[in-house]
Amino acid sequence: MLKPKEANSLESRIQSHYAELPPAERRLADLLLGFPGDIATYSASELAEMAGTSNAAATRFFRRLGYKDFSEARRMVRGARSWGSPVYLSAPEDRVRQNSKTVAAHIARETNNVSRTLEALRPDILREAADALIAAKRVFVAGFRNSSVLALYLYRQLSIIRDGVVLVPSVGQTLGEDLAGLNGDDVVVVLGFRRRVAMVETLISVAKRRGAKVLLVADSSATAMPKKPDWSLLCEVRSESPFDSYTAAMSVLNLLCAATFRAGMPTSFERLRDVEALHDELEELDTVNWIASVGMGETDAEDAS
Amino acid sequence: MLKPKEANSLESRIQSHYAELPPAERRLADLLLGFPGDIATYSASELAEMAGTSNAAATRFFRRLGYKDFSEARRMVRGARSWGSPVYLSAPEDRVRQNSKTVAAHIARETNNVSRTLEALRPDILREAADALIAAKRVFVAGFRNSSVLALYLYRQLSIIRDGVVLVPSVGQTLGEDLAGLNGDDVVVVLGFRRRVAMVETLISVAKRRGAKVLLVADSSATAMPKKPDWSLLCEVRSESPFDSYTAAMSVLNLLCAATFRAGMPTSFERLRDVEALHDELEELDTVNWIASVGMGETDAEDAS
DNA sequence: GACACGCTGAAAAATGTTTTCCATTGTCGA
DNA sequence: TCGACAATGGAAAACATTTTTCAGCGTGTC
Structure with missing residues (x-):
């Protein structure tokens, strides 16, 4: 096993040691991995307290990660941020170099x-939209091309929150069938990102x-469309590569789902539990089938590593 | 000496006291105005040294600015950061308020x-993976539950770059059929985010x-899995809401796609144009059909809610 | 059960940081 | 030249944080 213990980031160090961390230190690791904010602005004791452990554990944790002591860790984290990204400059090779650029x-x-x-997103619009998503009799989620990916995501999450969510276009249906009976009680969420179809x-x-x-929900080019939706949430999609991001x-x-969840609070919560339980059961079933079909049966199954 | 000003930022405090600052403290002021943000990650002594003065001066400086002591200044700067959001605080209403928080x-x-x-992502791993995605005879993209959304996305983008990309599980197929003939020439991309199925x-x-x-490609909980993949790309998914982000x-x-695109450069580029053109044609056709099936023609067709 | 082992937090010890104190310096006006 | 004054940095004192030590605890093994 390789231990490129050199100049890697805090995150990657945590990840490569994660398996061997004892519980208290793992709590620290979890805290740091999910920390919103600049770790370097906190003292080791503060971090320890937030993770619900002693500062002794914090010391041991940073040492185990390969830092000489806490202040070295802090220095490096700080450095990584202001530098932009010195991630992995251990290899002075050219391609790697360019790659990390x-x-x-x-x-x-x-x-x-x-x-x-x-x-740029307006909280009032978010709120109105969320309320409407709860109040609607049915919610249609529509997306074409790349937007269909996002539609699928939104459809899945909204389905956890409420009934009567429909993904459009669905397989084997014409759009006309999908939208049958659409009326004033319904809300249509359109994912309309660039390269829009008519x-x-x-x-x-x-x-x-x-x-x-x-x-x-679309990129800013959608403002040019003649037909105005009731609410718009505009997202930046430009990327360094040829692929929109x-x-x-x-x-x-995600934020829309969170707001909708909150808007439907009393109902949503129970439902979330229901759906999760149901999923677990269903997936278990699926799993059994799949294992059978791949032919796992007899194998003792070893690979190196 | 009225000082009704309370919670103003470090910057504004510096501005309003700038005139009355002695040289040594002014150097500190200049330094701090110069790098906004990270101040909280430095100790008073470090700042003093960077400004080329003594730490006694630093103490006097922060006190003159109206802070009780240095640690109060640090606390406030840190607080301002996480609080920071100029977003739409126009409406003093309560719900809106909470919402924008x-x-x-x-x-x-x-x-x-x-x-x-x-x-945390290692560029070398990214590169290797991208090369492999180009070199493989076939690429299988697999994802269950929420990960299926991401699998769909990756599948779509990779399909633009190269042939022989397969989405797993596909509708109406067992996994066994999907993976038929899987062998050493192939690469399997597994999207394995939290709430993994077995x-x-x-x-x-x-x-x-x-x-x-x-x-x-997974969240960090995947590090605990016994089976090790050849490469892992770990992503943070934690969110303020109950929904993973x-x-x-x-x-x-997106980065993986970009890297893969670059790795397959001479071929990929032409292909990108081809696929786009093809898509445009196909989508146009679809559009016509859909319009027909929804029945755009004459209807004014109204029902009241 | 007895042992070895590693994890743990409390508290002592070591180390680091901030503040206070004070001697020195330079400037200005008489 | 002198005294008054403010600014300054060095160093000690006060304070805070980090590290180490240590005894207790739980787990797994013999």
């Missing part, structure tokens, strides 16, 4: 996309004509 | 998740036994 650019772009998108506009028109409310969109959808 | 917390968490995840491990075992390479995962996948 690319990664650094990606980091900058993506964090920027996310924070700009979220800061269908997106059509869909919005039809929905509005039938009196349904429309929530559009739906990172910010994902974040907005 | 939530949004602020979401912003902090999400940007943090993304940058941490990307910083199938994930099984799949990895089977793939490795057959000699295929395995790339795992796949924002960082999305970003990693």
